[in-house]
Amino acid sequence: MKIELPAYAAAIINRLEAAGHEAYVVGGCVRDAVLGRTPKDWDVCTSALPEQVIACFADERVVPTGAAHGTVTVILDKQPVEVTTYRVDGSYSDSRHPDSVRFTPRIQEDLARRDFTVNAMAYHPRRGLVDPFGGRQDLKECRIRCVGEPTKRFEEDALRILRGARFASVLGFVIDPPTLQAMNGLAGRLCHVSTERIWTEWSQLVCGKRAGGVLSALEPVCAAALPGWPLPRVPQAFAALDRLPPLPGVRLAALYAGFAGTEQAMRDLRAPKKIIAQVALLAAEAAMPVPDNMPDVRKLVFRCGRENSEQVLAIMTAFEQNAQRARQLLDECQENHLCCDLANLAISGRHVARLVQDPQQTGALLEKLLMAVMEEQVPNEKGPLIALAKQWTA
Numbered sequence: 039m040k041i042e043l044p045a046y047a048a049a050i051i052n053r054l055e056a057a058g059h060e061a062y063v064v065g066g067c068v069r070d071a072v073l074g075r076t077p078k079d080w081d082v083c084t085s086a087l088p089e090q091v092i093a094c095f096a097d098e099r100v101v102p103t104g105a106a107h108g109t110v111t112v113i114l115d116k117q118p119v120e121v122t123t124y125r126v127d128g129s130y131s132d133s134r135h136p137d138s139v140r141f142t143p144r145i146q147e148d149l150a151r152r153d154f155t156v157n158a159m160a161y162h163p164r165r166g167l168v169d170p171f172g173g174r175q176d177l178k179e180c181r182i183r184c185v186g187e188p189t190k191r192f193e194e195d196a197l198r199i200l201r202g203a204r205f206a207s208v209l210g211f212v213i214d215p216p217t218l219q220a221m222n223g224l225a226g227r228l229c230h231v232s233t234e235r236i237w238t239e240w241s242q243l244v245c246g247k248r249a250g251g252v253l254s255a256l257e258p259v260c261a262a263a264l265p266g267w268p269l270p271r272v273p274q275a276f277a278a279l280d281r282l283p284p285l286p287g288v289r290l291a292a293l294y295a296g297f298a299g300t301e302q303a304m305r306d307l308r309a310p311k312k313i314i315a316q317v318a319l320l321a322a323e324a325a326m327p328v329p330d331n332m333p334d335v336r337k338l339v340f341r342c343g344r345e346n347s348e349q350v351l352a353i354m355t356a357f358e359q360n361a362q363r364a365r366q367l368l369d370e371c372q373e374n375h376l377c378c379d380l381a382n383l384a385i386s387g388r389h390v391a392r393l394v395q396d397p398q399q400t401g402a403l404l405e406k407l408l409m410a411v412m413e414e415q416v417p418n419e420k421g422p423l424i425a426l427a428k429q430w431t432a
């Protein structure tokens with residue numbers, strides 16, 4: 039097993055070793071490198087105590103990110119690397135954080151505190167892979183499995199339930215049955231996880247390549263973590279997920295399609311504002327009948343805009359509704375530059391202002407004219423539009 043380390047990570051290991059300490063790259067970067075994926079960042083674990091790490095890199099930029107928990111960030115070649123002292127976590131009384139941590143000189147003990155076997159491997163350029171829990175085999179067999187006894191590990195930290203689901207979804211893995219059973223059994227503990235963390239995990243989880251499969255095996259977890267559960271059309275929604283582009287707004291809309299409380303549910307999840315609005319819009323539109331004529335397609339574009347209209351049709355298709363005709367009409371609408379909004383209407387407020395008694399009625403009149411254009415009752419031309427407006431206001 040050979041992993042190519044970036045020069046800055048190798049340099050950190052070499053420097054710590056030259057000072058008489060042990061050091062390895064560890065965790066997510068080893069998992070991703072073994073899978074042939076590009077690691078997001080390279081973390082290092084070491085036998086050196088935080089103050090010894092700081093002393094080793096006295097001439098570099100070092101940030102004591104979480105020195106109490108053993109982590110300092112070393113910035114080498116402008117690349118930040120988290121260097122964490124081997125540690126053992128103490129007891130957990132809040133279902134989320136260890137009450138204390140203790141440093142240890144043994145890497146095996148550090149790997150044992152990690153959540154999943156695939157995340158509990160370390161690698162050294164000369165010593166090779168340290169894999170005491172069979173992480174490499176689990177990677178080969180595409181399996182997420184707890185290090186140690188699953189129930190105990192989720193009782194310690196409930197966030198691991200969502201992390202496990204997220205890794206399975208993103209990597210396209212299955213969850214080992216005892217791990218899965220403990221996740222569902224302890225789903226109630228998710229109340230100890232902050233909404234921000236739930237959102238971070240959830241937004242990645244729904245975009246994974248096996249999101250539907252993972253979620254359908256984790257209904258109690260969904261119920262505990264997602265506001266508004268149980269939702270309508272859930273089994274179809276799970277199947278629909280994996281057929282959609284990996285965008286949280288679109289995938290969540292499929293999950294919440296037709297659910298009246300969608301907007302509030304997204305607020306409760308503390309989703310970003312843009313996503314709240316998108317999910318609420320798409321979830322409502324996707325539950326409507328598939329548009330099958332040009333006026334209805336144009337009205338869809340009016341309500342949602344071009345891009346979101348495409349997503350609405352994608353969700354309908356993912357729910358196995360036939361939206362092929364609607365797609366053709368949408369393309370035609372685009373190619374022929376058909377007017378679907380006030381900005382492209384051949385007249386503006388200025389042209390009709392004198393026809394209405396109250397200037398506040400201008401907007402409503404324009405919108406009514408736009409509807410008439412979209413319904414092909416009048417061409418989008420100045421003369422006919424003004425004539426129609428006059429007829430209506432006479």
Ligand code: ATP
Binds near residue numbers: 195
């Ligand atoms: P990602 O690709 O999302 O960064 P990661 O595995 O690197 O995945 P991090 O949150 O960066 O995840 O954590 C780094 C490592 O720390 C993990 O691989 C795992 O070994 C350990 N770890 C992180 N969070 C936990 C946790 N809640 N419980 C136990 N170990 C954890």
Ligand code: MG
Binds near residue numbers: 066078
């Ligand atoms: Mg990471």
